[in-house]
Amino acid sequence: MGEPEPQPGPEGGSAGRRFTWEQIAARTGRGQPPQPRWLVIHRKVYDISHFHRRHPGGARVISHYAGQDATDPFTAFHLDKALVRKYMNSLLIGELAPDQPSFEPSKNKLLVEDFRELRTTVERLGLLKPNYLFFALHLFHILLMDIAAWLTLWYFGSSLVPFLFCALLLGTVQAQAGWLQHDFGHLSVFSKSKWNHVVHKFVIGHLKGAPASWWNHLHFQHHAKPNCFRKDPDVNMHPLFFALGKTLSVELGMKKKKFMPYNYQHKYFFIIGPPALVPLYFQWYIFYFAVQRKQWVDLAWMLSFYIRFFFSYSPLLGVKGLLGLFLLVRFIESNWFVWVTQMNHIPMHIDYDNNMDWFSTQLQATCNVQQSLFNDWFSGHLNFQIEHHLFPTMPRHNYWKVAPLVKSMCAKHGIEYQCKPLFTAFADIVYSLKDSGELWLDAYLHK
Known part of the structure; x- marks a missing residue:
């Protein structure tokens, strides 16, 4: 019929x-x-x-x-x-x-209704309204470190200690600018989307040398369907480099696919993961993306970063020293970025899209890291990954305020709300890669 x-x-x-x-x-x-x-x-x-x-x-x-x-x-x-x-x-x-x-x-009708009621409560309490001073101070401390890095070499010279200190400052600038562009990209700062987009291009383009359109293309997909294979770009590395999640790892083994020795992925992660993602992959791909998609405005903002970097540091270091500094900064940024962004997701449930409700989708794919002044700063408040995923336009300084309400809802519906110490979250990345690698090997050899 x-x-x-x-x-x-x-x-x-x-x-x-x-x-x-x-x-x-x-x-x-x-x-x-x-x-x-x-x-x-x-x-x-x-x-x-x-x-x-x-x-x-x-x-x-x-x-x-x-x-x-x-x-x-x-x-x-x-x-x-x-x-x-x-x-x-x-x-x-x-x-x-x-x-x-x-x-x-x-879908669970009661769960969906409760979350929508929670959303109404969040709006009524004004938790989606930003504190402009918070973001202004954050931008100021980034610009201050950027200036301090140049002054370090200008005043103390280019010997090893000033060189390394300058690189550390610039690596911190890149990481913190990464968290700040994330705020503007999510429309978390201004009430008008237009102003968020304009400042987003400045922060990610001029301060970091990357295209806003590239970030939008990848990151919104991640938020829409986190940890969903073929829909979340962040897990689409499976199966080229890693076997991720229990379900997908077993499936890969049963199909007798072996693109990499996945049972050793918890070891080679330290080589091709944190130190290599930004300098060896993102660095060239962002230019390919901007040119291939004809994002000329983004490309202009990107070039302004590289031009500024060249004219600021080549007189102090020469071309070889300049390249060495640039690669070291990207190395520092890459390690910082990968550990922070993956500690909330890789250890969590990874599968195909099962069309779950919004609340369940985000809770099964994300976890939190304990709050502290350092953790908040170090991770750009992404230690509150659960709250960020549930309310992506919420200004990050309000995550801690909504967290008790989210915990209460999780308790009511029997959903696990995971919150870990920082180094436990780091270790869980490695442990989860080890576990999924062993699942792949067992399925590959015996099924």
């Missing part, structure tokens, strides 16, 4: 059509010929088959919710929802039929 045709509503027209969840689930853009891409927001059904390529947040991030309810991610990612809805009207093709539940049948 064929699928029943959507029925027109009382008002008639395409926007009056009624759909079932079964019909929505079939419109994922896959198949031969490819199916349309539909998604649901607040019971309204939208056809994004053509729009997804023009989506400001990226084609993939919205496509990851094709065939699904996107209500909670829509709420989480957008600042001016009323404005966005005006542009969505042209995509509206109907709504769920009256006999259809507001939530997908596979």
Whole structure:
């Protein structure tokens, strides 16, 4: 039997059509010929088959919710929802039929309702409002260290100790600027998206030498579907370099795939992971990305960083010394970045997209690190990764305020809320790689 045709509503027209969840689930853009891409927001059904390529947040991030309810991610990612809805009207093709539940049948209705109530509480308490002084001081301390690094070489000379101290300061600048650009990229600072985008280009482009469009393309996908293989770019290294997660590692072994000796991945992680990601991969790929996608404004901001760096340090160090300093700074930044960003995710559940509710999706993929002044500064408040994932536009200085509410909700629904000491979180990266490598080897040899 064929699928029943959507029925027109009382008002008639395409926007009056009624759909079932079964019909929505079939419109994922896959198949031969490819199916349309539909998604649901607040019971309204939208056809994004053509729009997804023009989506400001990226084609993939919205496509990851094709065939699904996107209500909670829509709420989480957008600042001016009323404005966005005006542009969505042209995509509206109907709504769920009256006999259809507001939530997908596979999802926990009570959990979804409780999270949406929590979101309302967060907004009422003003936890999405930024403290501008906090971000101004953070930017100031980055610029201060940047100036201090140059003054160190100018005053003390280019001998080993001043050289290393300068590199340490510049590595810290890069790491802290990375956390700051993250704030602007998530629209966490200004109430208008436009101003966040402008300052984001300055921080990531001029202070770090990377394109804002590249960060947006990758990072929003990660937040939309964290630790979901084929949807989260951060875990798409599987299986080229690492076997990640219990499910995927066993699957890889059963298929007899061996791109790397995964049973040793907890050892070679120290070689091709923290020290190599930024200087050996990101460093060239960001230029390829900007040129290939014709992001000329981003490329101009990037070049301003490299021009400034060259004219600041080549008179003090010469070309060889300049290159040595640059690579050392990238090495420091890379180690800092990888350990901090992966301590919250690699030890957690990694699998294919199972279309879970927003709250469960984020809690199974993220964990926290204990709060302290140092941990907050060192990680750019990403020690509150759970709260950040649940409320990506929340200013980071408010994470600790919402954390008790999130813990309470986890306790109510029997969901584990993981919070670890900093070095335990680091060690768990290695332990989880070791465990998944052993699972792969066992499946590879015996199944």
